[in-house]
Amino acid sequence: MSLELFHSQVVPIRPKLYRFAFRLLNNEEDAKDIIQDALLKVWHQQDRMAELQNLEAWCMRIVRNLALDRLKSKKYRSTEMLDRAGEMEAAHQPDPHLAAEQQDVMGRVHRIINALPEKYRTIIQLRDVDGFSYQQIADILELNMSEVKINLHRARKAVREQLQNIQVYGLQ
Amino acid sequence: MDYNKIRALLELYWEGETSLEEEEMLRHFFVTHTAALPEDLREAAPLFRYFQAEKEQELPAWEIPRVAPLPGSRPWQHWMKYAAALLMMAGAGYSVQQYIVRHNELSAAAWQQDTYQDPEKAYQEAQKALELLSRNLNKGTEQMEKLAYFNEATDKIKRN
Known part of the structure; x- marks a missing residue:
């Protein structure tokens, strides 16, 4: 995968990946970390690009796996999750x-x-x-x-x- | 929208058989419907309103860092490698040069170490060395004389 391809196909879906990571982890900082790690992993696995039918799904899968690893490794207990429940904005x-x-x-x-x-x-x-x-x-x-x-x-x-x-x- | 149609769509929805368009219709219905709902439709309303709120929810702002150009695309980006190699070569060259200079200085000093300041002592030392040389030379000459006798005897035998 060339740098141009990375910029044109992977970089634009970063906000979507971030939202996905954020919703899995319910933690802003961890979601950012996960996205950085995921982009690095995508870049290192660039050889697989040719076989891929759906790049976005592949990136999402990497984000999900990293997020799940993090959840397991930290014996995650998100307090933000409970906090956010009270912040859900009702319709005007x-x-x-x-x-x-x-x-x-x-x-x-x-x-x-x-x-x-x-x-x-x-x-x-x-x-x-x-x-x-x-x-x-x-x-x-x-x-x-x-x-x-x-x-x-x-x-x-x-x-x-x-x-x-x-x-x-x-x-x- | 006709409640019966919504009921039918909801049944499909709970079964996981709706299309994205049908799910969008359901969401739109529950979010925009302000009048009181029939009792059997009330259970689904909070769910679709929740999905709508989640969709609209603004995530914490994050300045996404620019992806730094990755190494390997341009040769001049390896300048640090080349500079390090050049520095190492210069260092090695300088060391070798210093070694040679030092070695020459030491050799000259060693050569000068055996000279004598006192001419009398120098004369005696030289005489001793020449005597040693002379003795050894004489030893060689004696052997050569024996060889000469042997050659002479051989010649006599040949003549007879």
Whole structure:
């Protein structure tokens, strides 16, 4: 891979990689570190470029693997994750009571999603927030399409059950 | 939008069978719908609003550092390597030169060390050396005389 190719194809997706790392780690500094390491790794594995069909998915996969390594190595316990739950901004709402209520609901949804196993959480993130196709998710997570759909279905089902608990019993 | 259509899409959504466009329609519906929702649709509303908020959420600002040009693209970028090699060569050359100069100085000093300041003593030392030479030379001459006798005897035998 030439330097020009690196600049034209890898550098422009850095913000997307950063967002992905940030959401996995919930820590700004660690996300920055991971991106630097990931770019270095991409550069060192430039020989593989020719075989790659989807460069973006490959970069995302590297970021995810590095983030998971970091989570394991540090026995990660993110306090920011809990902090952010309270910061979720509700839609503009003139009524302060309603705004507070909406913010509370956002915080609950955030906690539900963050309590999911990492694979489910990542699939929901990639599909419902980032808008990746099933094929792209399969490439990023090194799964086949049917596994992606099954995992997405299970993840959404788990979220739905928790949402129903909130709805019916006001739990969480 | 027709609630029944939303219900049908939601069922597909929970099964993981919706397309990205259909998911976008659902999100748009739940984010923009302000009137009270039928009870069976209420559970999904916070989720799609959460996704929307996540999409819109601004991440901490980060000045992405410029990727530094990587080494290897231009030969002149190795100037430090060449400079180091040049310095090492100059150092080695200087050392060799210093060694030769020092060696010459030491040789000259050693040569001058055996000279004598006193002429009388020098004369005696020279005489001793010449006597030694003379003795050894005489030893050689004696052997040569024996050889001469042998040659003479051989000649006589040949003549007879």
